[in-house]
Amino acid sequence: MDPVVLSFQDSLLRRSDVSLLDGPCWLNDQVIGFAFEYLAAERSGVLREALAFVSPEVTQFIKCASCPDELALFLAPLGLASRRWVFLAVNDNSDQTAAGGSHWSLLLYHRGANRFAHYDSQNASNSPHARRIAAKLEPFLGAGRPPPRFVEEPCPPQQNSYDCGMYVICIAEALCESAGAEGGSPRLPGHAITPAHITRKRAEWSRLIRSLAQNDRCCSLP
Template identity: 50%
Template sequence: MMEKILLSYGDSLLRSSDVALLDPPHWLNDNIIGFIFEFLASNQDPSISQRVAFLSPEVSQFVKCCERDAPDFLQPLDLPSKDLILLPVNDNTGSEAGGTHWSLLAYVRHIPIFLHYDSAPGTNAPHARLMARNLRTLLNGCDSYREEHSPSQHNSYDCGMYVVCVTEALCEQIMGGAGSPSLHKITPQYVTQKRAEWKEIIKRLSRNSEKKCI
């Protein structure tokens, strides 16, 4: 028997087993990260949402694994016009999202540069560099890349939540005109708090969806 869908949101489908991953000590899967990216994309101020691209884990993995096809596949997203592009990076070497570690690759157009934020420094660098290289042609030949200082995880399971928290910080500060983002607030306690907040957001959306169906 197939597990009941807890929430359908845009292109995201979350089941109870997905949402349970927001309780520590669990590692976030691509379904949860994909939903959060989709939620953030649809809840930005319109003046910001048009300037930011949130790529899902599946699309990001395609970028990493399909170099020749990536430019044509991504053409509808109009990425060259975006000021900020955010891609979750995974260490899976296959064509699908998965693996054991998440990090975040951000393209900042006004510099222009690819910035890699890894809560376990160095772990995903080869994967992030490959993704940046595969996007270079599409993004006007940008070949600048930097391993950026990132808050460090203090356990083996919070990497996905650090991706989420850094993503939110980048949107709030870079897109708000504050220049380089301040990531000092992203502490282990903050990350744990964010787990609970995202779980509540999903519960609220699920309740509202059920009311509409009555």
């Protein structure tokens, strides 16, 4: 059995999902999707209406969609044209019909700067996927705007093959906090996200889920 541990807004976490945070494991869509939901609901503060955190599943659909009309219908509820910043988790899986992939990175749209910023902890290896998503999103960011620039941002490098998902979560969290503190373009603090920081954050997110599970009607973790 793989019981449900936590239901949080649109996210559903099972015991196997949460266990990925405890060991040297690659994070899946469910864990990253929960983190994005939590950041949007609990960490964005007064900027809540200015931010959009797009789930990994939706981002994958954006990348693989071939019908503009279908994509327009799918994206309408997100209201991207009114958001100042849009966070997306990029995966290197090119198959829309099956789960997979081996690397995560973060794509952030800055409306004020009119640019896509790509943060990749593995030397921009996800750049083709991020550029494809940016191109698909461009028509839905608001009429009358010039095409956004695409920029590869400096990013702390991962030191193993499995922490890319945690880098996505930690970079998104740091940028969200920076936007709230500065009120302008979010900036990634230099040298703040280290391998030790990533390890600590794995434990923090695991404890957070356990705490939320105690107040949830689903089964709680042992």
